[in-house]
Amino acid sequence: MTSQHPGPGAGPTLADLAHRVTADRERPAYGHDALITCDRLVRIFSVGGVEVQALQGLDLLVREGELMALVGASGSGKSTLMNILSGLDTPTAGTARVAGHDLLAMNARARLAYRREVVGFVWQQTARNLLPYLTAAQNVTLPMRLRGVRARRRDQAERAGELLSLLDVADLGDRRPHELSGGQQQRVAIAVALANNPAVLLADEPTGELDSRTAEQIFGAFRTVNERLGTTVVVVTHDKAVADQVRRTVAIRDGRTATEVLRRSELDRATGHERLVSREYATLDRAGRLQLPAEYTRALDMRDRVALELQADHITVHPDDGTAADGTA
């Protein structure tokens, strides 16, 4: 029998091991405190017998109250992710949870309730967001009626008015979509998406059909919603200027999160003005995998393998200099 009190230098005691096991069990699960958790998310499409892996084990955590942008090359998987988060599509494997809802386990009824009450979405095509034969105000009250919760018409109309006012289109409530500009339509579409007070507002290229000045204003509207209502907002965008305005931008590459830029304001001592300082991070996945930027590895001619060294507060990555101990230079 192993002693409970071995001498110095011996392995862990039984008590140590028991403690480790309990500590591991009690460690909070990945993403336990996030509003959106994607864990090794996979989406495979089969087209004519050919498989396309649109998402290849994507990890993403979004905390409550965040306003963040998702960027990435065409075909990287952004829309696939948004369709999953909005409840329109189901992942092939992995975990996706939004505000406590497991997106892989919902039946049709739960999915419908999820889409009506938990998430709001704004699409790129302005025409897809609004019903053409309803006025702006009627478009905003429609999701409230579909939700089926008994509420007085007057209260619904009042809420629609408040939302249209928050989005600076209060005086356009009686107009139909074709009587509104593209930017005004997107503002109304944001109000529609917020009608049932969702936990998350998702937007897929919401400024894609707008000129850059209008795009900037629409992005301002997302900021207002985030700041005033506290709604968590995730926006997919191609627009670099738009992505630069948020505190967090996550880049997706080949169906995985690859890099992340975080921005914070800092006081410029010289001028006394606030300025935004940004820093790029690489994503470290749960298996410890890290993708080094191609321009870095090319600059140091890093290929096949690299040497890692653990320092007190960082890890260094060196090119393979051909001095491997096993002689396989």
Ligand SMILES: Nc1ncnc2c1ncn2[C@@H]1O[C@H](COP(=O)(O)OP(=O)(O)OP(=O)(O)O)[C@@H](O)[C@H]1O
């Ligand atoms: N319904 C589908 N059937 C088959 N393949 C699909 C389907 N939807 C997406 N894909 C494929 O999955 C990959 C990711 O597509 P996705 O639309 O998510 O990319 P994206 O980053 O949104 O691109 P874009 O910026 O051009 O909109 C692409 O290779 C695409 O062809």
